Amino acid sequence: MGSARILKNLPNELQNLFKMKCALPSPSVRIFVRVIHALAKLGDYIYFEAEKEQLVIKTVNSSRSVFVVFKLSKQFFISYEQETIALPQICKLTSKSLLTVFRSTSLIDKSVETCLITMPNDMSELAIQLRCRFGVVRSYNLNIVECDVVDVPYSRNILPFHIGASSKTFSEAVLNFRNTIDEVTLVLEPTKIAMKNYVDDIQDPRKAIHTELSLSKDEFIDYTCKQGVDLTFNLKDFRVLLQFTELANYSIDLRFETSGDPIVASVDYEPLFTADFVLATLDVTNVTQPTPPPIRDALNASNINISSAKTPRSQRKRYPTSVTNSEGAPMENGHETPSQSVIVKKMKRIFKRCFETSFSQRIQSNEQILALDSDED
Structure with missing residues (x-):
């Protein structure tokens, strides 16, 4: 499954070693999966910033023409815990790895009841656990990419x-x-x-x-x-x-x-x-x-x-509005067109039998003519 691979349950003593841990109810999961899809359509990388009062998720596209930031407050989660420090905890993940977890919006809407997200203390992986209907639990670990700070000074x-x-x-x-x-x-x-x-x-x-x-x-x-x-x-x-x-x-x-x-x-x-x-x-x-x-x-x-x-x-990418030929050059009035004689010769070569006469000189003269040639009139 790429960088998202199913894990076994971690020991209880390791579950307390985290920088951020949150749980989302089913209505919030429906919004969260669409947040991930929107960011993945624009940027190759998605940034998670765990602040004291909110979780910030953002991205920027490769051409730097759009910057997107979602801010999820504490009320968005069932529970939200973040290590008390001055600076926010930042991790960077590829959009493809997140889509392996949240690929189908319709399936997640129907089956997922809660979602647990944990940012471990060593900042090596982001753990995501989906608790579905009928007691099914799916756990994933997403590798964290070497992180850099991305921000846009706007108000x-x-x-x-x-x-x-x-x-x-x-x-x-x-x-x-x-x-x-x-x-x-x-x-x-x-x-x-x-x-x-x-x-x-x-x-x-x-x-x-x-x-x-x-x-x-x-x-x-x-x-x-x-x-x-x-x-x-x-x-x-x-x-x-x-x-x-x-x-x-x-x-x-x-x-x-x-x-x-x-x-x-x-x-x-x-x-x-x-x-x-x-x-x-x-x-x-x-x-x-x-x-x-x-x-x-x-x-x-x-x-x-x-x-x-x-x-x-x-x-900026432009879509051509003029008709082009097979060599990619625009076909304007200045380009030469094939002459009429060349076209006629080509037609005669292809439809050669159509231009041949249907009268044969080998017909014997003593044969009885049933009908005269109407062209003589």
């Missing part, structure tokens, strides 16, 4: 503008866009909002497919935007948030300031948990300026500063 409370709506409102708006679309632009004005696909790097914009959706201010629970703002962000990252909120139709709050600065998409389900998706945006007003330096080097300094860096346009 959603200082952002001046925000809009809030149910996840159903955002999901219905996103359904109007194809799954192949990379980025969308939110055009926010004091009285209305529009969502459209962002099209760039094409020779003829008239050949691209443009989709634009207009929404009324009344469709939102909260709407505070005193000036016009255009926000261009990755739609696929935002879909991950929408898939997570489908469980209970949570409300989503978008906080922002200006184009090029990150958006903080938040879900507050007090007093159980909060979730923040920090999405990098593209500054379309300065597309003619030199490309800003990539922000992927920030992880090497143990600090990812998405708020001060924009995602370079050159690193």
Whole structure:
């Protein structure tokens, strides 16, 4: 089973050697497994930080365009115990290893009654125990990867503008866009909002497919935007948030300031948990300026500063909008087309018998002709 392997029960004297230990009831397990799935879709590694009053789970994707953090309070658990020290206990695990435990959401929803998570004192493995129906107990140990500190210095409370709506409102708006679309632009004005696909790097914009959706201010629970703002962000990252909120139709709050600065998409389900998706945006007003330096080097300094860096346009994946030939070159009017004579010769070579005459000169002249040639008329 990879890094997740079934273990035998540990001796009682070893169960007390832990830095963090918590137990989740069945309703919290349903939320927890969807937290893991959302983080695994975005990042290759998932970080657990055991603080005194809460368990923090977060990740960052490889392109550094999105940072996600879930904060699970003590009320989320049946019991939550953490070693009393000043600094939080941090462990880093691969997303694949966690998915070996929480792969099927439907199976876990039906069978798991409680989940026990233990962070041992030696910080070598993370122990997870699933207690299922009919007395079935499944125990796993996940190897902890050499840990580094990942954090984003952001504060959603200082952002001046925000809009809030149910996840159903955002999901219905996103359904109007194809799954192949990379980025969308939110055009926010004091009285209305529009969502459209962002099209760039094409020779003829008239050949691209443009989709634009207009929404009324009344469709939102909260709407505070005193000036016009255009926000261009990755739609696929935002879909991950929408898939997570489908469980209970949570409300989503978008906080922002200006184009090029990150958006903080938040879900507050007090007093159980909060979730923040920090999405990098593209500054379309300065597309003619030199490309800003990539922000992927920030992880090497143990600090990812998405708020001060924009995602370079050159690193965004684009889907071609023009037709290409077998060699990958666009087929424009300047390319030569085969001449008509060449096409005719090729057809005669393939359909040779079709162009042959059906009259044979070997027919004897003394044979009786039953019907004259009608072409002579």
